[in-house]
Amino acid sequence: MKILVAAKRVIDPDARIKLLPDGSGVDVQSVEYKVNPFCENAIEEALALKEEHDAEVVIVSIGPDDVTPTIRSGLAMGADRGIRVESEDAALDSDLVARILAGVFKHEGDVDIVLLGKQAVDGDNNQVGQLLAQYLELPQACFASEVKVSGGSATVTREVDGGLETLELPLPAVITADLRLNEPRYASLPGIMKAKRKPIDELSLADLGITDTALKVEVVRLEEPPARHAGVMVESVDQLIDKLVNVAKVL
Amino acid sequence: MARILVFADHHDGELKKSTLQTITLARELAGRVGGGFDIVVLGQGVGSIAQQLTGYGAERVLVVDGPAFEHYLAEPSSKALAQLAKSGSASFVLASSGTTGKDMLPRVAALLGFGMVAECTGLAGSGSDLLYKRPMYAGNIIATVKVNTPGAVISVRGSEFAAATESGGTSPVESASVDPGTPKASFVRFDGVKSERPELTEADVVVAGGRGLKDGENFFKIMEPLADALGAAIGASRAAVDSGFCANDYQVGQTGKVVAPKLYIAVAISGAIQHLAGMKNSKCIVAINKDPEAPIFQVADYGLVGDAFKLAPELAEKAAAARS
Numbered sequence: 130m131k132i133l134v135a136a137k138r139v140i141d142p143d144a145r146i147k148l149l150p151d152g153s154g155v156d157v158q159s160v161e162y163k164v165n166p167f168c169e170n171a172i173e174e175a176l177a178l179k180e181e182h183d184a185e186v187v188i189v190s191i192g193p194d195d196v197t198p199t200i201r202s203g204l205a206m207g208a209d210r211g212i213r214v215e216s217e218d219a220a221l222d223s224d225l226v227a228r229i230l231a232g233v234f235k236h237e238g239d240v241d242i243v244l245l246g247k248q249a250v251d252g253d254n255n256q257v258g259q260l261l262a263q264y265l266e267l268p269q270a271c272f273a274s275e276v277k278v279s280g281g282s283a284t285v286t287r288e289v290d291g292g293l294e295t296l297e298l299p300l301p302a303v304i305t306a307d308l309r310l311n312e313p314r315y316a317s318l319p320g321i322m323k324a325k326r327k328p329i330d331e332l333s334l335a336d337l338g339i340t341d342t343a344l345k346v347e348v349v350r351l352e353e354p355p356a357r358h359a360g361v362m363v364e365s366v367d368q369l370i371d372k373l374v375n376v377a378k379v380l
Numbered sequence: 381m382a383r384i385l386v387f388a389d390h391h392d393g394e395l396k397k398s399t400l401q402t403i404t405l406a407r408e409l410a411g412r413v414g415g416g417f418d419i420v421v422l423g424q425g426v427g428s429i430a431q432q433l434t435g436y437g438a439e440r441v442l443v444v445d446g447p448a449f450e451h452y453l454a455e456p457s458s459k460a461l462a463q464l465a466k467s468g469s470a471s472f473v474l475a476s477s478g479t480t481g482k483d484m485l486p487r488v489a490a491l492l493g494f495g496m497v498a499e500c501t502g503l504a505g506s507g508s509d510l511l512y513k514r515p516m517y518a519g520n521i522i523a524t525v526k527v528n529t530p531g532a533v534i535s536v537r538g539s540e541f542a543a544a545t546e547s548g549g550t551s552p553v554e555s556a557s558v559d560p561g562t563p564k565a566s567f568v569r570f571d572g573v574k575s576e577r578p579e580l581t582e583a584d585v586v587v588a589g590g591r592g593l594k595d596g597e598n599f600f601k602i603m604e605p606l607a608d609a610l611g612a613a614i615g616a617s618r619a620a621v622d623s624g625f626c627a628n629d630y631q632v633g634q635t636g637k638v639v640a641p642k643l644y645i646a647v648a649i650s651g652a653i654q655h656l657a658g659m660k661n662s663k664c665i666v667a668i669n670k671d672p673e674a675p676i677f678q679v680a681d682y683g684l685v686g687d688a689f690k691l692a693p694e695l696a697e698k699a700a701a702a703r704s
C-alpha cells in the first residue's frame with residue numbers, strides 16, 4: 130500500500146499575526162513556522178496505517194525551500210520519503226495546490242490513500258482535499274475522526290453537524306483529518322537522525338505537466354478585524370444579573 | 381443577468397436556519413451583480429422543505445428528489461449542483477458553511493472550473509468588481525479576495541447574516557432531474573446527537589463549558605440548569621470535547637461551530653484564540669473563570685472571577701428568577 134500525505138507549514142498558530150503596513154500580506158520576518166496541526170494528524174494516521182498494513186508513506190509539501198523542514202519532521206516521525214514541489218506561497222491558491230497534488234498522485238502512479246489536513250490554519254480554506262478528490266474523481270471522507278482500512282476499502286467516521294457519520298470508500302480515496310483522529314507522535318532522536326538520510330525529491334510544476342498557474346482566488350488586501358474591547362468585571366452574580374437585565378438588556 | 385443557485389441545507393426533515401442566512405447573502409449578491417436566485421433542495425421526500433422556501437423571493441425552488449439523495453454524499457450532491465448550475469447558466473453557487481457545504485462545495489467548484497470563497501462574511505464592490513470578505517488565521521485577519529473565474533462558489537458563514545424573512549409572492553416549485561452518477565463512497569450510518577435544546581448555531585443564547593468542569597458528569601450537572609434557565613443551547617471548548625465530556629457537535633471555535641448569539645456565557649473556558657474564533661462576534665459575552673488572568677476576560681463584556689461550581693448554579697437560579 131502507498132499513502133501520500135500532503136503537509137503544509139503554517140505560521141505558529143498561537144503567535145500573533147502581524148500585517149505588512151500596506152495590508153498586502155502577513156509580515157513573515159521573524160515568524161516561526163510549524164507543521165499545520167491537522168497535517169500532523171494526517172501524518173500520524175498514515176504512520177498508524179503503515180504499522181498495520183506495511184505501507185510506504187510519502188510526505189508531499191508545496192512551497193519554497195523552507196517547507197523542507199516540514200517534510201523532514203514527517204520523515205522523523207517515521208515516513209519513508211518526501212517530495213517537495215517548488216513554488217512560492219503567494220503563487221498558490223487552494224485550487225492550484227489541489228491540481229499540483231493531483232499531478233503528484235499521477236506521477237507516483239500507485240497511491241492507495243491520500244491523507245490531508247481538513248484545513249490549513251493560516252488560510253482556513255478547508256477545500257484542498259475536496260478539490261483534489263474531484264480532480265481525481267475519487268471518493269472522499271472529510272473531517273475524519275476514525276479510519277479503518279481492510280481489503281481494499283476504508284471505513285471512515287466523520288465529525289459532522291449533528292453527530293458522527295460513517296462512510297465506506299473503495300481505495301484509492303481521499304481522507305482529510307480532523308483533530309480527534311489521533312494524537313500525533315513525537316519524533317524520537319534516532320528517528321530524527323534517520324530522517325536526515327531519507328530522500329526528498331524536488332519537482333517543478335513543469336515536471337508534473339502543470340502549465341495553467343493562474344490563480345482562481347486572489348487576496349486583494351488583509352486587515353485586522355475591529356478589536357473587541359474588554360468590558361467590566363463584576364463582583365457578584367447579583368451584579369451580573371443587574372447588568373444583563375438593565376444594561377445589556379439580554380435577559 | 382447573473383443567476384445564483386442557493387443550496388438549501390436541511391437535516392432530519394428540518395430546514396436549517398443557516399439556509400435563510402444564506403438567502404440573505406444571495407439577495408445582497410443579486411443586488412450587486414444584477415439578477416435573481418433559485419433555491420435547490422436535494423434529498424428524498426423533501427417536498428415539505430421546498431414548500432417552506434417559496435416565500436423568499438426565489439425565481440424558482442428546484443427540487444431534486446430521489447433515493448440517490450436519501451443520505452447526503454459528496455459525489456452525487458456536487459454533481460447535481462454543478463449540473464443545475466450549468467443548465468441554468470448560474471454563475472454563483474452558494475451554501476452555508478456547515479459541514480455539508482464545506483464537504484460538497486469545493487467539488488462543485490472543481491466541476492464548474494470556478495474559484496471558491498470559503499466562509500464568506502460579506503461583499504464589497506459590484507458587477508465585475510465584486511469583492512468578498514472572509515476570515516483567515518482563526519479570524520484574526522479579515523481578507524478581501526477577488527475571484528478570477530467567470531463565476532464563484534461561496535460558502536456562507538451564517539452567523540454573520542440575519543435570517544431572511546419572507547418577502548411576499550410565491551416562488552414556483554419545480555422538480556429538476558439530474559444524473560447523479562454512481563457514487564464510489566457509500567453511506568454506512570449516522571450517529572446523531574439528540575437534544576431537545578435549540579441548535580447551537582441557531583440559538584439566541586449559548587452557554588459553553590470548558591475543561592475546568594472536570595468531567596462529563598460535572599459538565600452536564602453545571603451546564604444543563606444554566607441552559608434550562610436561559611433557554612440556551614449548550615456549547616463546549618475543544619478541550620471539553622477531547623476529554624470526552626460531550627459530543628463533537630458541541631464544539632465552538634476554529635475547528636467547530638461559529639456562533640454569534642445575543643448572549644454567550646463561557647464557563648471555565650480559558651479563551652484560546654481558536655475558541656475565540658468561534659464566538660467573539662457574539663453580542664454580549666459573559667465569562668466565569670477562577671483565573672483573573674484568563675484571556676477570555678479580554679473579550680468579555682462582563683467577567684466574573686470565581687469557582688464555576690458555585691457561581692454557575694447561583695447564576696442559573698437568579699437568571700431564571702429574573703426572566704420569570
Ligand SMILES: Cc1cc2nc3c(=O)[nH]c(=O)nc-3n(C[C@H](O)[C@H](O)[C@H](O)COP(=O)(O)OP(=O)(O)OC[C@H]3O[C@@H](n4cnc5c(N)ncnc54)[C@H](O)[C@@H]3O)c2cc1C
Nearest residue numbers: 590591592617618619633634635636648650654655670688
Ligand atoms: C488547530 C487547532 C484548532 C483548535 N480548535 C479549537 C476549537 O475549535 N475550539 C476550541 O475551544 N479550542 C480549539 N483548539 C484548542 C485551544 O487551543 C485550547 O486548547 C482550548 O480551547 C482550551 O479549552 P479550555 O479553555 O476548556 O481548557 P483550558 O485552557 O484548560 O482552560 C480551562 C479554564 O478553566 C478554568 N477553571 C478551572 N477550574 C475552574 C473552576 N472550578 N471554576 C472556574 N474556572 C475554572 C481555568 O482557569 C482555565 O482558564 C484548537 C487548537 C488547535 C491547535
Ligand SMILES: Nc1ncnc2c1ncn2[C@@H]1O[C@H](COP(=O)(O)O)[C@@H](O)[C@H]1O
Nearest residue numbers: 135136191245246248249254255256257
Ligand atoms: N502548500 C501546500 N503543500 C502541501 N499540502 C498543502 C498545501 N496547502 C494545503 N495543503 C493540504 O491541504 C489541506 C487543506 O488546506 P486548505 O484547504 O488550504 O485549508 C492542508 O491541511 C494540507 O494537507
